[in-house]
Amino acid sequence: MTTGLVAVTYDYSEVLDWANDLKTYANELFPKALEGAVLEAGLFFEREAKHHAPVDTGRLRASIGHGADGIWKQGHEGNAYYIDVGTNVHYAPYMEFGFTMATGHVAFIKKAGGFRYVHPFRFEGYHYMQKAASATGRMIGATVQKHLEMAIRKAGLA
Numbered sequence: 001m002t003t004g005l006v007a008v009t010y011d012y013s014e015v016l017d018w019a020n021d022l023k024t025y026a027n028e029l030f031p032k033a034l035e036g037a038v039l040e041a042g043l044f045f046e047r048e049a050k051h052h053a054p055v056d057t058g059r060l061r062a063s064i065g066h067g068a069d070g071i072w073k074q075g076h077e078g079n080a081y082y083i084d085v086g087t088n089v090h091y092a093p094y095m096e097f098g099f100t101m102a103t104g105h106v107a108f109i110k111k112a113g114g115f116r117y118v119h120p121f122r123f124e125g126y127h128y129m130q131k132a133a134s135a136t137g138r139m140i141g142a143t144v145q146k147h148l149e150m151a152i153r154k155a156g157l158a
Helices: 013-052 059-063 092-097 128-154
Strands: 074-077 080-083 099-101 105-109 114-118 121-123
Touching: 013 074, 013 080, 013 128, 059 092, 092 128
Parallel strands: none
Antiparallel strands: 074 080, 099 121, 105 114
């Protein structure tokens, strides 16, 4: 029977070099990667909101937009990146959150061919923006990871 001593050594200087390279590139690569991830998430949110928006004339769906069109903002404050997605249609909040018609009234209803009495009612809303936010929340982590990994590969750190 032999007895012996086994020594395992690991030179971690490469890991330290990689970490230093990562610090060097972090200020250049990560902001661009996060900006790309937020833009991708904003475009995804916009598609989802348009998909779930109610359509009668199409005006609401067509008005949903993101930061690049000049109405909404895109940028960052400190380490937080954002993109505004929204609509400037005045009735959008009613379609999103719903409303209550507390009293009855007479309204012109085109499909009915004239004026009709409308009873009090509650409209629950479509929650199209809330559905889009939920879907975007499920995909944002993977999107950020994908953009950061692409930036790291592009810098030759992986």
